[in-house]
Amino acid sequence: MGGYMHTAPFTLALTVWVPAGTSWAQCTILGASMTEELIKTCGELRAVLGAQGRLVSRILSSGPKRPDAFRINGRRTDCGELTAQVEWRRSAETHLLVPACEVWTSCEWVHPATLSLTA
Secondary structure, eight states: OOSGGGSOSEEEEEEEEEEETTEEEEOSSSOSOOEEEEEOSHHHHHHHHHHHHHHHHHHHHHSSSOOSEEEEEEEETTTOOEEEEEEEEEOTTTOSEEESSOOEETHHHHSTTTOOTTO
8 A cells, every 4th residue: 555544634435346246346226436535534534434334234235136245445536545445244144234344444554553443
């Protein structure tokens, strides 16, 4: 990753991807870009992906096509760099979409000593 996280604030564009055979395709239900968010800190970056993940989970669970997983990718609008990502998968026990892993952010590579995992 480049050193782009050093230049906050920045605008983050979020897109949603769903499984398509052996790869991933952009979710047509939510459009090309789901939302854009102004990010000021690494904690905000993690919080935005968490909140948007819960929203997307509800949207995709209520429609006629219910994917088994989705990913949210966050890219900086000024340079296109992938800055954050989270994946959700359908639980075998509850059949609900739940986070499959922690939110990944480029802060983990650029600011490892100051990253707050509780944000």
